Amino acid sequence: MATQFTIPEFENTSLDIIPALASNARGTFRTHKTKALKWRLVQLRKLYWAMEDYKEQLLAALVKDLHKSNFESLIAEVDWVKNDCLFMIANLEDFAKDEKLGAPAVPASFSLMKFRTRKEPLGTVLIIGPYNYPVQLLLAPLVGAIGAGCTAVLKPSEMTPACAMVVRELIEKRLDPNAFAVVNGGIPETNALMAEKWDKIFFTGSAQVGTIIAKKAAETLTPVCLELGGKNPAFVTKNANLALAARRLLWGKTQNAGQVCMSQNYVLIDKDIVPTFIEFLKESYKDMFPNGAKASPDLARIVNPRHFHRIKKMLDETKGKIVMGGQLDESELFIEPTAVLVNSVDDAMMQEESFGPIFAIYPVHSLDQALNIAASIHRTPLSLFSFGSKAENNRVLNEMTSGGATLNDTFFHGSVNSVPFGGVGDSGWGAYRGKASFDVFTHLRTVAETPSWADGLIRVRYMPYDWSRLRQLQRLTAKKPNFDRNGAIVKGFGYWTSLLLGLGGKGIKGAFLRWLFVLASGYATMFVLEKRA
Numbered sequence: 001m002a003t004q005f006t007i008p009e010f011e012n013t014s015l016d017i018i019p020a021l022a023s024n025a026r027g028t029f030r031t032h033k034t035k036a037l038k039w040r041l042v043q044l045r046k047l048y049w050a051m052e053d054y055k056e057q058l059l060a061a062l063v064k065d066l067h068k069s070n071f072e073s074l075i076a077e078v079d080w081v082k083n084d085c086l087f088m089i090a091n092l093e094d095f096a097k098d099e100k101l102g103a104p105a106v107p108a109s110f111s112l113m114k115f116r117t118r119k120e121p122l123g124t125v126l127i128i129g130p131y132n133y134p135v136q137l138l139l140a141p142l143v144g145a146i147g148a149g150c151t152a153v154l155k156p157s158e159m160t161p162a163c164a165m166v167v168r169e170l171i172e173k174r175l176d177p178n179a180f181a182v183v184n185g186g187i188p189e190t191n192a193l194m195a196e197k198w199d200k201i202f203f204t205g206s207a208q209v210g211t212i213i214a215k216k217a218a219e220t221l222t223p224v225c226l227e228l229g230g231k232n233p234a235f236v237t238k239n240a241n242l243a244l245a246a247r248r249l250l251w252g253k254t255q256n257a258g259q260v261c262m263s264q265n266y267v268l269i270d271k272d273i274v275p276t277f278i279e280f281l282k283e284s285y286k287d288m289f290p291n292g293a294k295a296s297p298d299l300a301r302i303v304n305p306r307h308f309h310r311i312k313k314m315l316d317e318t319k320g321k322i323v324m325g326g327q328l329d330e331s332e333l334f335i336e337p338t339a340v341l342v343n344s345v346d347d348a349m350m351q352e353e354s355f356g357p358i359f360a361i362y363p364v365h366s367l368d369q370a371l372n373i374a375a376s377i378h379r380t381p382l383s384l385f386s387f388g389s390k391a392e393n394n395r396v397l398n399e400m401t402s403g404g405a406t407l408n409d410t411f412f413h414g415s416v417n418s419v420p421f422g423g424v425g426d427s428g429w430g431a432y433r434g435k436a437s438f439d440v441f442t443h444l445r446t447v448a449e450t451p452s453w454a455d456g457l458i459r460v461r462y463m464p465y466d467w468s469r470l471r472q473l474q475r476l477t478a479k480k481p482n483f484d485r486n487g488a489i490v491k492g493f494g495y496w497t498s499l500l501l502g503l504g505g506k507g508i509k510g511a512f513l514r515w516l517f518v519l520a521s522g523y524a525t526m527f528v529l530e531k532r533a
Helices: 017-030 037-052 055-066 070-096 108-113 138-147 161-174 187-194 209-216 242-260 271-288 305-317 365-378 392-399 435-440 452-461 467-477 494-500 507-532
Strands: 115-123 124-128 151-155 180-182 200-204 225-229 233-236 267-272 321-324 338-341 358-364 381-385 402-407 441-445
Touching: 017 124, 017 151, 017 187, 037 055, 037 070, 037 138, 037 161, 055 070, 055 161, 070 138, 070 242, 070 435, 108 452, 108 467, 124 138, 124 187, 124 381, 138 151, 138 435, 151 187, 161 180, 187 209, 200 209, 209 225, 233 242, 233 365, 242 271, 242 358, 242 381, 267 365, 271 321, 271 338, 305 358, 358 365, 358 441, 365 392, 381 392, 381 507, 392 402, 392 441, 435 441, 452 467
Parallel strands: 124 151, 124 200, 151 180, 200 225, 233 267, 233 381, 267 358, 338 358, 381 402
Antiparallel strands: 115 441, 321 338
16 A cells, blocks of 8 residues: 655656557557456456545645645545446446347337447547646546546646646556556647547646647547536526525635636626625625635635736726625735626626636626526536526526536536536537446447348348339338428327327327226226125
8 A cells, every 4th residue: 555645746758758658558458458347347446446545645735736625635536536436336337238229219120130239448548637626537537438448548737746746656556557647747748649649538627728629639530528617607586595595606616716617607696685695695704714714724725826817817807896805815826715796797707717716796687687698608608506496497497508507506516426517518528427437438339230031021122122122111110200291290090099099198108007007996996896895
């Protein structure tokens, strides 16, 4: 077990060896050993115990890179990946097995062809991680890649150098070194990796860098999964529990010092309840930080001076009023959780993604106005949050597109490791976590197996073509629509016969269940009458 707590200085991987690392991973995949479930399970078990054995080093690295508390690091980084491993181990056999294809996908006339879907690993993949959750968002995709049977090269963020070095040692010492490798470095090393041919690239980070990744991948028709971000809106109506909304929205901006791609960028709130909402924000702040945010052992720091100044610039340029927080200390890379009341959609606090512990409050006259504003700022954000009545929340879901959504809370949809997570449009391509982590690195390969003796059944396809055989096939397989040219349902004899015989149930199964209920009810009635007699 690993017992050393000294984290080595960050070291860039030599550009000269990157092609060999990629080639080695590709060569290992070509041996087909990674397709064996036994091999995959062993690697997942090893990763689980590596996370446990390197826990102290990872916690120390997260403190060093982000001033992240051990509490947050365990929940959202180390234990998250361990739980990912356990979930994949428990379900891998089911995920990986062939799926038989029958009705309604395969017509009865073709049922003898043994249609099925095989789950094939894509091959050798590149996983590029971000700085905000440098352990979870790098290794959680790796769990999916291992489960799918892929080999992988990992590129941690150079902005969290301590984590990058611990992860490199963890991977190199514990997993199959011929199947997995870690490349550390910045832009030159990333460019060298992008010059290699991959079977898929999984990138988590900014939309700006994601665009570069997608363009480069397109040159070789390499598929990508992009986990990006967005200017995420929160909606608060008069029907919301304001105290709860304030507490939960503030929490979303304190986790990891707001360096969370899912947290709100701005709050669209009914103008009549703004003063009360702000008071509840201040009360929640006092509850969370009784001695002030800077003195809290739980609040992380901004990752580096560049991002500190990026966030500070938004506060410097806003024409709004700071109604909570506002304290900054560059020497500690500290930015206090800050709310800014703005009066213009064009304000920097509304138009730029904060990716930090600051957010805007924008008063609106109606939910109509709020929805129009949110759509104009970012039509496809990564997340959205709605605090209102059931009808209002459903309207927000129906009229606003987002990668994920949480009602009456902040990013709970992204807080469970076993449910799919991903963006939509320019906030991301593809999803992962849980079974989706397996699927994102898997090719669904349709297989058909035609019996040798079945040639007579498919003779219609052979030349010279025989129209009589085609008409016979059409009689067996063709279906007639139950609608007219205007798209209206035609309720003819067949419709009413089906409705009556099926007792209103949809399909054979629905009709069967209803008839079963009728028969059971009749039998029970007869039984009761006989008992009375």
